[in-house]
Amino acid sequence: MMRKSPMKQESRQTISGVDFKEYFQPESIQKALEIRAEYGDQIEVAAGSTDLLVANYEKLHEIKYWLDLVKLDQLKKIEVIDNELHIGAMVTHLQLMKSDLIKKNLAVLAAAAEDVGSPQIRSRGTIGGNICTSSPAGDLLAPLLSYGASFKLQSTEGERIVKAEEFFTGPKRNSMETDELLTEIIIPLTDNKREGSWIKVGRRKALVISTLTLAVVLEFEGEKIVKAGIAMGSVAPTPVRLKGIEAVMVDQKLTDLDYKALGREVKASINPIDDLRGTKEYREDVAVDVMVRALKEIERKVSS
């Protein structure tokens, strides 16, 4: 008897090819908000989609409704209004790192944007997406915390301004409601001298989820620190602002501070975990040393 040919294997993978029901690409914020209000958590809000497409890999067909923000040109601007910088939610990492306004006033944010992913990711990914994904490792989040940023959330009911440190509530969780959209990021400007440092620790030089990030922003009157913003990513369930340490630094001269002691304070204020990117012990030890490095860097910048 002839050998039987092996049976053809049935594929058990669900077939995509099922189309979404609706794809909206509104041209006004008002229209976008109405759609958002109507569909609530049924609709996926798409900005650059760099997080969205990864999160829905092989199950894109399960998404029924899309709200694509790409045509909202109002959200792609960076402007100064009343001594505040307003960054539209659809501003990309590439825009941030290229913008003279950002480089001059928010150098730490520009540096962080430059460290995101790769050129492709930076030209698609947006600041709004980075914030709304609310990953503890989101690279823009520590800088936004250290600059004292606030987020404007809009719905058909109105708008509210939420401070960055109140926005993030857990890993990939935040206080945005299902009828809201993030439209703007607002950061106060200052006439004082502002210097900062950005440190991203990752296991390779590109396309890497941060093992730890540190953003330090200091404002000076003369030699005195009048305002300090210190924040870290990937060391706790949310990006964290280290207010206790900020308080210690305010009203001091930078060079009078004990950098190593501050580093140890940083270590004591964070709560990292072991994961594939690094151990808890690693993150704590590195936190001490990068804090010292950041302060030395600022000292160099201030004195030059």
Place this chain on the structure above:
Amino acid sequence: MKKFGRGMATIMFGFGYGEGFPDHSIASIEIKEDERIVIRTAAADVGQGVITTVIQIAAEILRINPNYFEVVQGDTHKTKNSGSTSATRQTYFTGNAVKKAAEDMLANLYHYGSLEFRSNHPEIAIEDGKIYMYDDPDDYITYWEMAERVKERGEKLEAEGSFFPVTYSPDENGQADKVYVAYTFLSQVIDIEIDTDTGIIDLLDVYSAIDLGKAINPKNVEGQIEGGTVQGLGMGMMEDQVIRNGKTLNAGMTDYLVPTSVDVPKFKHYLVEEEDSEGPFGAKGVGEPTLIAAAPALANAVYDAIGVRFFDLPISPSKIKKALKEKEENS
């Protein structure tokens, strides 16, 4: 603080399946009337460039521009066994099979040439796709015309070659006359910098000296060295499969890291062309040998930089930072 370190490693690598395995490759060559020379081989070009290599080899033997060649590759209906693209064996095995097929073809060109010109082969010249008598170069016949003539005779201008070297299985003491067909040698020096704040290794320069017999295509050889070394360095400092309770925790490339183009160090290559007696034009294999020295050289460079020996890979920032801390505490 940044600490500089330099490390070196030397390896040897016996290639081919070896150990008495019936390892071989079969290739054929056909000259067509329409100005094409077709090589048939099952050797899979997975990016390493074996297709380029066999064309170069055949073109050299057949004394004609490589542009005329076409390769039918890896088709079980049209090609005979060439063995796998593995064990660093294709240049050596399929290179030799193609070389033999080309030599057979060349001999046939002489044969049909002597019939055409009614003369003996020492009087006949073969060059640039033309066959003629030395004393009358203007009266030539091209390979393509010759293919036509041969076809008229009801034959094909076709040749086949195979390479089937003998190796021996080692005895109970691990000894044999010839376990592998040949060995490739590589020495590598790697310069690095370690950031003591973060435990991160920065790859600076890699110097490689490889005894490869003969570089049939030096650019492809450089590609192999750079690709292999980067893979080895990935193994040395990044690639880390973490298994807990039988489950792989890093199930995707997001947390199973390999170096990106911006992590790659600068390279300098030294090709040592000590021709092998059996390889095609003296060539030996240059695939896997390029990967092996990288991790040990890296480990030596790390030792040079911070005085700590690591015995398991990858040498991750977490391990380096911990070692630096322990070293400080113990001093």
